[in-house]
Amino acid sequence: xxxxxxxxxxxxxxxxxxxxxxxxxxAATVKKFLGDQKVIIIGLEIYHGDVAxxxxxxxxxxxxxxxxxxxGNFEDLEQFVEYVFQLELEVIDANxxxxxxxxxxxxxxxxxxxREKQIASKKxxxxxxxxxxxxxxxNFNDKKLQKAYQAIDDIVNQIDQLMEIGGSKIQPNTRKxxxxxxGEMGKLRLATNYDKIIEELHSAMNLIVETQDFLLDLLENxxxxxxxxxxxxxxxxxxxxxxxxxxxxxxxxxGAQMSREETMYASLGHLKIFTQYLTRDxxxxxxxxxxxxxxxxKGIEIVSLFVLVELIILTVLNPVLKLSLSLERVGVVFxxxxxxxxxxxxxxxxxxxxTSRAYLGWLVIILLVYxxxxxxxxxxxxx
Numbered sequence: 478x479x480x481x482x483x484x485x486x487x488x489x490x491x492x493x494x495x496x497x498x499x500x501x502x503x504a505a506t507v508k509k510f511l512g513d514q515k516v517i518i519i520g521l522e523i524y525h526g527d528v529a530x531x532x533x534x535x536x537x538x539x540x541x542x543x544x545x546x547x548x549g550n551f552e553d554l555e556q557f558v559e560y561v562f563q564l565e566l567e568v569i570d571a572n573x574x575x576x577x578x579x580x581x582x583x584x585x586x587x588x589x590x591x592r593e594k595q596i597a598s599k600k601x602x603x604x605x606x607x608x609x610x611x612x613x614x615x616n617f618n619d620k621k622l623q624k625a626y627q628a629i630d631d632i633v634n635q636i637d638q639l640m641e642i643g644g645s646k647i648q649p650n651t652r653k654x655x656x657x658x659x660g661e662m663g664k665l666r667l668a669t670n671y672d673k674i675i676e677e678l679h680s681a682m683n684l685i686v687e688t689q690d691f692l693l694d695l696l697e698n699x700x701x702x703x704x705x706x707x708x709x710x711x712x713x714x715x716x717x718x719x720x721x722x723x724x725x726x727x728x729x730x731x732g733a734q735m736s737r738e739e740t741m742y743a744s745l746g747h748l749k750i751f752t753q754y755l756t757r758d759x760x761x762x763x764x765x766x767x768x769x770x771x772x773x774x775k776g777i778e779i780v781s782l783f784v785l786v787e788l789i790i791l792t793v794l795n796p797v798l799k800l801s802l803s804l805e806r807v808g809v810v811f812x813x814x815x816x817x818x819x820x821x822x823x824x825x826x827x828x829x830x831x832t833s834r835a836y837l838g839w840l841v842i843i844l845l846v847y848x849x850x851x852x853x854x855x856x857x858x859x860x
Contacts, residue, residue: 479528479548480507483520483645486564492640492656493564498524498531498548510540514566519644529574536561537570544569554579555587562595608667621732625674628727629662632681636662639685643692651688658684675733682724689720710754718750771825774836778825781818785811816850 484495495516501507504521511518524531532550534557539545551557558571568588572578579587636659640647647655658681665674693713701711725742728735735743742749788811820843830836 478502479524480504481520481522481524481531482507482511482516482518484511485517485519485640486515487517487637488563488565492637492659494640494652494656495564496550498528500546500548510545513540514564517641519641532574533576534571534573536568538566539569548574554584555591558587559591559594562591563598568592605667621671622669622674624731625671625678626666628678628731629665629674631727632678632685633659633662635685636681639688639692643688646692646695647688648691651691654684655688675731678731679728679733682727686720686724690717693717708754709757714754714757718753722746722750771836774821774825774840778818778821781814781821784814785818788814812854813851816854817847820847 479498479500482495482497482499486493486495499507499510501510504523507521508518511521528535528548532548534551534554535546535548536557537544537546538561547561549557549560551560554571554573558568561568568591571584571588636655640652640655661677662681665677668674693716696713701713703709703711721739722742725735725739726746728739729743745752788807792807824839824843828839830839
């Protein structure tokens, strides 16, 4: 039977995306094979269709004492064989599934050619690696470059994590951009032009943020939750803002030229994030009339209680501050405000209207009750 694999393999600081069919007796055998090849499995399932519908060609690779057949969807056999050699697998046989199959001699020529290309590629990579190590030694005392090299490593790790988490949800063109960016990050280890390095790092960080935003938009509703029942801020909002803050902080450390928004994040830090959350909640409240009125009523209650506390404090400190306050006048004001505050407090904690019309109706009732209470208090207390 065949198993359909979706996975990633990291080779020489480059990620290879795998979309293949692998022939095996069971899933455990496939997983062991992939594990030995250091492949990150994103998806693995039994393939029930016709293998010819999946790909045009097959290859056979040597795995220990056994041979493993793999189906791939490539335009020509030579491209497929070169790809598999890049995955560091030893190709034994290959051919097309349908159509004009190649002779054994032609297949061996393709395999030998791909093997030679892979050997040359490895040699070139080793030379680049040696050059990179030499460049690191030369620039060891350059603190700016050291920070940039550390940022390169961080970004490569972020790209790897993003591709592993996103998996098949990442669009092909975006995945290619991420693969290319990861490759460029490896080349930057050889660079000494600080401005050029910073420019590439900035571009890479923008791509990471855009891809993360795209993946967050695809999250299922059951994975999105508000951090508090009283707010519209969700775990997704927190991830977005923390990523932007981390990006701005890194750009600031590197001394990069930042946009206005990035400068705000770098300058204000968590205060900028708080204002983003506050703006989001405020916009939601304004768009929801009942919720807006609820907050207004709570605000009236809080302000009234605050004024009462201020009156009490001023009355107590009157002899010390020599404010010449009339206790009788203060008492009258206190009663006016206290009754008002109590009515709104009772409303906010006991009555929960669901519509803006209901809120306005209760406001009229509160004002009528307040007027009636004050009228009777005037009669009883004669003030």
